[in-house]
Amino acid sequence: MxxxxxxxxxxxxxxxxxxxxxxxxxxxxxxIPTVIASIVVALIVMLIDAIAIPTPKKQ
Structure with missing residues (x-):
């Protein structure tokens, strides 16, 4: 979501x-170029979100 x-x-x-x-x-x-640029920026933000925030470790 x-x-x-x-x-x-x-x-x-x-x-x-x-x-x-x-x-x-x-x-x-x-x-169209603006949509493409927006999607590229969104993918970069999603990638940073996946890399930068550590996942909590289950014990």
Missing amino acids: RYLVILFWSLILGQVVGFIGAKLTMNAYAF
Whole structure:
């Protein structure tokens, strides 16, 4: 469930950043490259989450 939340919010925030960035640089807004970049960032965040947080050891 948490991976779906990460993916959902990365897509939303990625679209916002892509739109604002396109307008600030006076370029055309491109939906598909922004989605791809958002998914890549989400995968990196998921990878960091899997590596950085240690799992508790059962005794």
